[in-house]
Amino acid sequence: MEEKLVQAMGDLDEEGVVEAVDAMLVAGAEPLVIVDLCRAGFEIVGKRYQNREYFLSGLIISDDIFKGVMDILDRTGCFDPTQEKKLGKVVLGAPLGDVHDIGKGIVGKLLQYSGFEVIDLGVNVRPAGFLDAVVENDAGMVGISTLITMAYESLRETVLEFERAMLRGKVKIMLGGGAVSQRVSEYVGADAWSRDASDAVKFAKMFVEKE
Numbered sequence: 001m002e003e004k005l006v007q008a009m010g011d012l013d014e015e016g017v018v019e020a021v022d023a024m025l026v027a028g029a030e031p032l033v034i035v036d037l038c039r040a041g042f043e044i045v046g047k048r049y050q051n052r053e054y055f056l057s058g059l060i061i062s063d064d065i066f067k068g069v070m071d072i073l074d075r076t077g078c079f080d081p082t083q084e085k086k087l088g089k090v091v092l093g094a095p096l097g098d099v100h101d102i103g104k105g106i107v108g109k110l111l112q113y114s115g116f117e118v119i120d121l122g123v124n125v126r127p128a129g130f131l132d133a134v135v136e137n138d139a140g141m142v143g144i145s146t147l148i149t150m151a152y153e154s155l156r157e158t159v160l161e162f163e164r165a166m167l168r169g170k171v172k173i174m175l176g177g178g179a180v181s182q183r184v185s186e187y188v189g190a191d192a193w194s195r196d197a198s199d200a201v202k203f204a205k206m207f208v209e210k211e
C-alpha cells in the first residue's frame with residue numbers, strides 16, 4: 001500500500017491516493033508515515049515537472065490532492081492541539097519569494113500538537129515581518145520553510161534583520177523545506193535545519209531547554 005500511495009501521488013491519481021490512505025489508516029499506519037509517503041510522491045511530481053512531463057497545473061493538482069489527504073488525517077484527530085500551550089512561541093512562515101506552504105502547515109500542526117504556540121505568518125513573508133511578529137508576540141523561536149532556491153537571499157536578510165535589531169542572541173532560527181541544506185543553513189546563519197517536520201519539534205524543545 002505504501003508503494004501505491006507514492007505512485008498514485010506521483011501520477012496525480014486522486015482516487016488512488018484516497019484509497020491508499022484509507023487502507024493504511026485502517027491498517028493502523030501512523031499519520032506522519034502517510035505524510036512522508038506523500039512527500040515522496042511530491043518528489044516524483046517535482047521531477048516530472050522539471051522534465052516537462054507536467055506543467056504548473058500538475059503542481060497545483062498535487063497540492064489539491066494533498067489537501068484532501070490532510071482533511072482525512074485531520075478527521076482522525078491526530079493533529080489536534082489538545083495540550084495546553086505552554087512550552088514556548090514559534091513564529092512560522094515562508095520567506096519572501098516563496099509561496100509553498102504545505103510543509104509549513106505540517107510543521108505548524110506538529111508544533112501545536114506538541115504544546116507550542118504557533119504564530120503562522122503565511123507565505124511570502126518579508127524579513128522585517130518575521131522580526132515584527134517576534135517582537136509583538138515576545139516569541140523566542142522562528143521557523144522558516146523554504147522550497148525555492150530563489151528565496152535564499154531573503155532567508156539571509158531575515159537573519160540579518162534580527163542581528164541589526166540586536167535580537168539574534170535571544171531568538172533561535174530554524175530552517176526547513178526541500179531547498180535547505182547544511183550549506184544553506186551556514187550561509188544564512190541559522191541555528192538548525194532539517195527536511196523532517198518532526199525535527200521542528202525536536203529543535204523547539206532543545207531551544208527551550210537551553211534558555
Ligand code: B12
Binds near residue numbers: 045
Ligand atoms: C506542490 C508544489 C507547488 C504548489 C505549492 C502549493 C502550496 N500550497 O504549497 C504550487 C503550484 C503553488 C507551486 C508553485 C511553484 N513551484 Co512548486 N512545487 C511543488 C512540489 C511538487 C511539492 C512541494 C511540497 O509541498 N512538498 C511536500 C512537503 C510536505 O515537503 P516540504 O515542504 O519539503 O516539507 C517537509 C520538510 O521539508 C519539513 N519542513 C518543511 N518546512 C519546515 C520548516 C522547519 C523549520 C523544519 C524543521 C522542517 C520543515 O517538513 C515537511 C514534512 O516532512 C515541489 C516538488 C518537491 N520535490 O518538493 C515543487 C517545487 C518546490 N516547485 C518549484 C517551482 C519552480 C515552482 C514555481 C516557480 C513554478 C512556476 N513556474 O510558477 C512556483 C513557485 C512560486 C513561488 N514563488 O514560490 C521547484 C523549485 C525549484 C527550486 N530549486 O527553486 C520544485 C522543487 C519543483 C521542481 N523540481 O522543479 N509549487
